[in-house]
Amino acid sequence: MNALSGKFIMLYANGYNMQNENGTTNEGISVRYLLTESLSPVNGTDGSRGVGVAKVALPVEQGKNIKSVPGMYEGQFAMKAKSDGKVDFKLETVKFIGDVELNVLSPGSSK
Secondary structure (H helix, E strand, O other): OEEEEEEEEEEEEEEEEEEOOOOOEEEEEEEEEEOOOOOOOOEOOOOOEOOOEEEEEEOHHHHHHOOOOOEEEEEEEEEEEOOOOOEEEEEEEEEEEEEOOOOOOOOOOOO
16 A cells, blocks of 8 residues: 655544444544645536545544644545555545635635
8 A cells, every 4th residue: 555645624523432232442533624735716627616525534543633623734645546446545644734714705806
């Protein structure tokens, strides 16, 4: 498995700790993020617009690295080829870079 690093915007993080009917504990941190550094408008070649929200479960040990949400983070992604030939990226570690905020621009204004 190969690793790749990149910046992303974390939108949500919440820890969980559940026990199944066998008594096995499942714990981690549910994270939702945008795999982008910018909220500039995006028009996809397939007619889509914007940036899709990704969801992942991180190991509970990564909680100490989640300082502020929403925020800009650097992440290590595991890259794995799937049986259909597509590549799957899974966020594995995070490092806080800084806070982010959203500013609304009026139509026609410059950035």
